[in-house]
Amino acid sequence: MTTEPLLLAILSNRLDCIVREMTNTLLRAGRSAVLNTARDFSCSIITSDNELLASAEGLPVHVIGTEFLARAMTDLHEDFREGDAYLHNDPYLGNTHAADHAILVPVFFEGEHMFTACAKAHQADCGNALPTTYMPAARDVYEEGALIFPCVLIQRDFRDVADIIRMCRRRIRVPDQWYGDYLATLGAARIAERRLKELCAEYGRDAVRAFIRDWFDYSERRMIDAIGRLPGGRITGEARHDPYPNLPEGVPLKVTVTIDSTEGRIDLDLRDNPDNYPGGLNESRACATNNVMTGVFNSIDPEVPHNAGSFRRISVQLREGCIAGIPKFPHSCSMATTNIADRLVTLTQAAFARLGEGFGLAEGALGMGISYAVISGEDQRYGDEAYVNQVFLASTGGPGGPEADGWPTYYLPVAASLMYHDSTEVDEQKYPLLVWEKRLIPDSEGAGRHRGALGSRVVYGCRNRPMMAAYTFDGHENPARGVRGGLTGTGSDGWKIDRDGNRVDLPMAGTQVIVPGERLVSHTGGGGGYGDPFERDPERVAHDVSEGWVSVARARDVYGVVLTPSPAGKGLYLVDPEATRQQRARPRA
Incomplete structure (x- = not known):
């Protein structure tokens, strides 16, 4: 290693600070509540060799696999240059799902491509056939209907490509909101470009290149050490997603984990899973990869850096045409960042719990539920202006672990508790939404020495015009299980209360139009427990x-x-x- 240890620490933290500044820019400048309230976005820095370098507090589902996005830019565009920016949301070309719009900016210093800055943001609307970014029943990408941009040029010489902007403004239901979010995402990437140039000017190109090499090598050594402290062998994690449209028996899922403690390697095999099916639950390559890798990082030394260096020690085996692998076009991946994705994270971390006391985590935070719905309609307060936005009103109970109880704000396993809880007041100001009730559900936790978090109850409805809520949930029939003697949390549920006060049960996924006087009720499930409850x-x-x-x-x-x-x-x-x-x-x- 040629970089002095002190300089190594300084530069690694400088890069994280740049990513945090990107994050702050997007959080404060984004227009939709899904960005500026829930923080459903992530920022990262990738090397010119297309390897993830820094991600700070990026959501694992967004940042693990961003190297695929950067590789699409360098492979498809031989003439990329300073002043360019690219829009990428193609799940068949390395993205997560169509609702995640990624802005890629190549960063040059003294004429050399040094980095790619990436800001990825979940959209309030992406042009789907229905006003939702999740299409569980879509039989293929054509029925899904989203606008797909396979890493297309959206800025040249720092100026928008007007054709792309017009396409988005024409097809996306909230064009002004989308354009504001686009500018915020672009601004985050441009902030990184400016700061990375300053970094290279301060330390010199050669020193920065040496740092990248040494930082990756150091991270790899940390991962080797972490794996070396695990018991070696092969373990299998299995789970089942609830019955779903076109999947009446649910979806059996499996990961085989092989740990070579001596060589410091972990292999994750997802090939023994069902084939793609005509619906939106299919995983994209990026999601299948990052889901099981997240389960690993949840189960090892948390101080291991999350970058391409530590990733060298993890291999993921995928099969083309697999629901938890590489999707075969034109199967829909609309739901790739939820449901199956959450199950893959939790079954991987639960498999690690089988290694012995102190390892892994329970299952938890499965599915989304009606409290995570995408709401849409017209707002009478603003001249019947159209609105679309995903709300995050209450979390599903997080998993119990070997050292702590589950977190009630865990939200989704793929986000690793890095998203924010919506502000009820902000949601009610921005959208014609009324929230009557938000509370934890007593006795809903999976009991254990460290218990899972409680599930949540949310009751909400519309103000003055009918409102559509597009939702999906999991964990009703197969709730989050405990490990090492921990118990299972309660299941999820959801229903509507009509104007007469009657309960109307709702299917596991779909859309529901409610009118003033009606209410939607969401019960999210509790997290599984870790260890014997009698040892608490x-x-x-x-x-x-x-x-x-x-x-x-x-x-x-x-x-x-x-x-x-x-x-x-x-x-x-x-x-x-x-x-x-x-x-x-x-x-x-």
């Missing part, structure tokens, strides 16, 4: 009961903890040590 610290159980998250009866029957009301009142509870010892000594069903 009784004081933690007392805290959960005092907070209203767990009932007194569940504390006794599931955790073996007997509680008495605190003399201080206020709904607080204290542990009865002797009664708890006797309760935990009894045989369990």
Whole structure:
């Protein structure tokens, strides 16, 4: 290694700071709530050799695989140059799914291509046949209907290519909102371009090149060390996605993990999974790859850098024409970033839990649910102006782990808790939406030594005009399972309350038009637990009961903890040590 260790640390953090500045730019400048409230976007820096260099707090589903995007730019455009920007959302050419618009900017220093800056943002609308970025029932890309841009030039000499802008403004239902989000995404990439040029000018091209080489080598050594601390061998993770349109039996899923501790390598094999089917659940190559890799990174030393250096030690085996592999055109990948994707993350991390105590995580945060719906309609407050946006009103319960309880704000496994919870007030100001109820559901957690997070209940509806909600969920019939003796969380559910107060059950995926006076109810599932619930610290159980998250009866029957009301009142509870010892000594069903 030729780069001094101190300089290595300085430059790696400088790159992360650049990515964070990109992120802040997009967060503050984006127009849609899916960007400036939920933060469903990611930024990254890729080398001129098309290897992921820095991603800071990028969502794993967005940033692992961005090298595929950069490679499309260098392969398809021999004349790319300074001042260019490219729009890429083609899932058959390295992108995740059509709703993720990626802006790629090649960064030059002294005439040499040094980096590619990438800002990828989930769109409020992408031109689908329905006003939603998720099309679960689409039999192919034609029925899906999204505008597809296979890494096309959108700026030359720092000026927009007007033809592409006109295409988007014509087909996307909220053209002004889209254009504002486009400018924010482009601005984030241009910020990186400016800062990377400054970095090269400060340290010199040769020093930066040496740093990249040494940083990747250092990251690879860290990964070798992390894998070397795992038990070697082969483990298999299996799960089943709930029944779905055109899939009445659900989808069986499987990953085979081979750990070579001596050589410091992990192989992830997804080839033994069902074929593509006529629907939107098919994974793209980028998603299938990053899903199982995310499960690995969730299960090893968290200090290992996430870049192409550490990635050298992980191989992913995919099969063409596989629902969890490389899609065969024209099968739809509209749902590639959710559902099957979430299952692949969780079954991989749950497989690692089989290695022994202290490894892996439980399952959790499966599917999205009606609280994640894409809402659309016309807003009377603004002259019946059309609106489209995905809301993130409540999370699904996160998984319990070997050292901590599940997080109630985990959101989706593919996002690794890096997305934000929507502000109810902002959503109600920006869109004709009313939220009546948001709360955690008591006793919905998967019990364990470290319990899963609770599921959430959300009730919402429209203000003055009919509103369409396009939604999908999973985990109703196959909820998040615990590991190492941990229990399964409660399942997800969703229904409508009509004007007469009657419950109307809804299918697992689809669209629902509601009118003023009607409400949608979303119940997201709880996360699975990690370890035996009888090994949970009784004081933690007392805290959960005092907070209203767990009932007194569940504390006794599931955790073996007997509680008495605190003399201080206020709904607080204290542990009865002797009664708890006797309760935990009894045989369990």
